[in-house]
Amino acid sequence: MLQYDSQPLNKAFHALSDPGRRAMIERLSLGPASVSELARPLPMTLSAVVQHLKVLEEAGLVKSGKVGRVRTCTLETDAMARVEHWITERKRFWQQRYDQLEAYLAQSSSTGENE
Amino acid sequence: MLQYDSQPLNKAFHALSDPGRRAMIERLSLGPASVSELARPLPMTLSAVVQHLKVLEEAGLVKSGKVGRVRTCTLETDAMARVEHWITERKRFWQQRYDQLEAYLAQSSSTGENE
DNA sequence: ATAATACTTAAGTGAATGCTACAGTATGAT
DNA sequence: ATCATACTGTAGCATTCACTTAAGTATTAT
Numbered sequence: 501m502l503q504y505d506s507q508p509l510n511k512a513f514h515a516l517s518d519p520g521r522r523a524m525i526e527r528l529s530l531g532p533a534s535v536s537e538l539a540r541p542l543p544m545t546l547s548a549v550v551q552h553l554k555v556l557e558e559a560g561l562v563k564s565g566k567v568g569r570v571r572t573c574t575l576e577t578d579a580m581a582r583v584e585h586w587i588t589e590r591k592r593f594w595q596q597r598y599d600q601l602e603a604y605l606a607q608s609s610s611t612g613e614n615e
Numbered sequence: 616m617l618q619y620d621s622q623p624l625n626k627a628f629h630a631l632s633d634p635g636r637r638a639m640i641e642r643l644s645l646g647p648a649s650v651s652e653l654a655r656p657l658p659m660t661l662s663a664v665v666q667h668l669k670v671l672e673e674a675g676l677v678k679s680g681k682v683g684r685v686r687t688c689t690l691e692t693d694a695m696a697r698v699e700h701w702i703t704e705r706k707r708f709w710q711q712r713y714d715q716l717e718a719y720l721a722q723s724s725s726t727g728e729n730e
Numbered sequence: 731a732t733a734a735t736a737c738t739t740a741a742g743t744g745a746a747t748g749c750t751a752c753a754g755t756a757t758g759a760t
Numbered sequence: 761a762t763c764a765t766a767c768t769g770t771a772g773c774a775t776t777c778a779c780t781t782a783a784g785t786a787t788t789a790t
Contacts, residue, residue: 536765536767542619545749551747586637650736651737659779684786685737
């Protein structure tokens with residue numbers, strides 16, 4: 501534990517910290533989409549969207565391929581799962597402490613040492 | 616869905632994108648700690664750690680209070696849970712598509728139309 | 731009283747970010 | 761052949777980041 505570096509996680513969390521990129525991920529969680537489809541709802545130029553896409557791809561969260569003139573993007577669910585995993589691992593520990601506290605309180609109230 | 620802005624999530628994901636700050640969160644998931652305790656394993660000055668702590672607090676991921684000269688930090692598990700929630704929501708959708716695909720494949724192989 | 735501890739705050743710096751504008755290049759439609 | 765579509769790529773720019781150094785301020789220990 502407490503391994504200091506993890507490029508993949510750094511990049512993944514960074515990628516998800518931007519609302520535009522999260523919107524793109526939200527769209528892609530519903531299914532593949534072209535670059536213009538991803539761009540349509542966003543208040544920025546296509547150029548900007550392409551740059552965001554690059555960030556997402558370099559974080560491993562999205563993959564894309566071109567057929568004809570349209571690039572189709574898909575979500576990389578494994579990478580998303582790895583991000584989720586980091587959080588659930590932390591959760592295990594704080595939950596454990598919470599459960600211990602609960603058990604302690606239950607035990608001390610049943611033995612009634614506070615009366 | 617596709618609400619474009621969420622300051623809290625922006626800040627939370629951004630806060631988690633730094634390996635030093637993640638190390639601090641990892642430590643705090645085991646229980647409260649002072650600023651120097653958080654700093655000890657990290658390859659940077661105390662000053663830098665305090666600045667990271669500020670980022671974590673502004674993201675709502677950590678709270679802290681001072682008693683005497685030591686500041687004790689604790690993890691805000693609710694904020695962590697909210698980050699987790701954003702991911703599991705996306706997961707719901709991509710899982711659904713996966714399940715549909717699986718069901719389709721199961722059905723088409725049982726009707727044996729590929730022989 | 732003196733010194734060590736545990737932060738706190740501010741200024742400065744080089745690098746990374748999130749854009750836009752503009753100028754392309756393929757590909758598909760008419 | 762011409763035009764629209766769907767990107768692609770680069771330069772520039774204001775802002776934010778992740779630090780460090782340096783100079784504090786309270787507390788606690790001796």
